[in-house]
Amino acid sequence: MLISLGESNARERSICEHTCQAETYQSWFWRKNAQAWKQRRTNSKGVQAVGKDSKEEKEMTHYLSPNFTLEEMVKSQTAERKGIPNVPSQIHIEDMEALCEKILQPIRDEFGPFMVSSGYRSPELCVAIGSSLDSQHAKGQAADFEVPGIDNYDLARWIEDNLDYDQLILECYTGGNTGWIHCSYVEHGRAESLTYNRKDGYTHGLKKDG
Numbered sequence: 769m770l771i772s773l774g775e776s777n778a779r780e781r782s783i784c785e786h787t788c789q790a791e792t793y794q795s796w797f798w799r800k801n802a803q804a805w806k807q808r809r810t811n812s813k814g815v816q817a818v819g820k821d822s823k824e825e826k827e828m829t830h831y832l833s834p835n836f837t838l839e840e841m842v843k844s845q846t847a848e849r850k851g852i853p854n855v856p857s858q859i860h861i862e863d864m865e866a867l868c869e870k871i872l873q874p875i876r877d878e879f880g881p882f883m884v885s886s887g888y889r890s891p892e893l894c895v896a897i898g899s900s901l902d903s904q905h906a907k908g909q910a911a912d913f914e915v916p917g918i919d920n921y922d923l924a925r926w927i928e929d930n931l932d933y934d935q936l937i938l939e940c941y942t943g944g945n946t947g948w949i950h951c952s953y954v955e956h957g958r959a960e961s962l963t964y965n966r967k968d969g970y971t972h973g974l975k976k977d978g
């Protein structure tokens with residue numbers, strides 16, 4: 769039963785939508801993980817998991833691919849420092865899952881462990897760090913990263929040759945492990961490779977001299 773209350777109703781609805789989204793995400797989060805967690809418990813100890821409301825179950829990790837978690841894809845020092853919620857929607861999570869499966873996991877399998885420096889960014893976080901609201905980071909489709917000990921140009925070339933990416937950007941590279949790589953994934957992507965430096969901005973192709 770909804771009665772129009774002008775502005776206050778709009779505000780109410782906005783709060784409600786936010787809450788509903790958070791609840792939907794949380795229930796989806798636990799439901800999805802409960803199965804994987806029970807599987808692990810059964811495999812390692814030969815017993816079934818305890819009740820679904822247990823503290824242990826709520827503390828389990830949400831894997832998007834064998835070596836990448838939702839927690840590391842939404843982690844942001846700026847968000848933590850400024851108290852900004854960086855909560856993705858279910859669609860964002862599904863896109864992050866695809867990004868992990870198609871891009872990050874194959875890189876990890878080839879080159880070994882590495883950390884994502886920036887994954888998902890909520891609209892509020894985009895504003896706080898001066899990132900575009902249209903950025904694929906805001907859709908859960910892009911990540912910034914580098915692999916310790918691997919030249920970023922060589923890594924970008926490997927991605928270009930081996931993976932089905934949407935947009936690949938070699939950013940602020942001046943040799944060796946300088947700069948970082950931005951890579952996005954969507955189904956039937958553009959396969960667009962770019963180089964970015966502060967002097968020339970974005971240019972087409974991967975350039976070793978920046």
Ligand SMILES: [Zn+2]
Nearest residue numbers: 910911912950
């Ligand atoms: Zn990026």
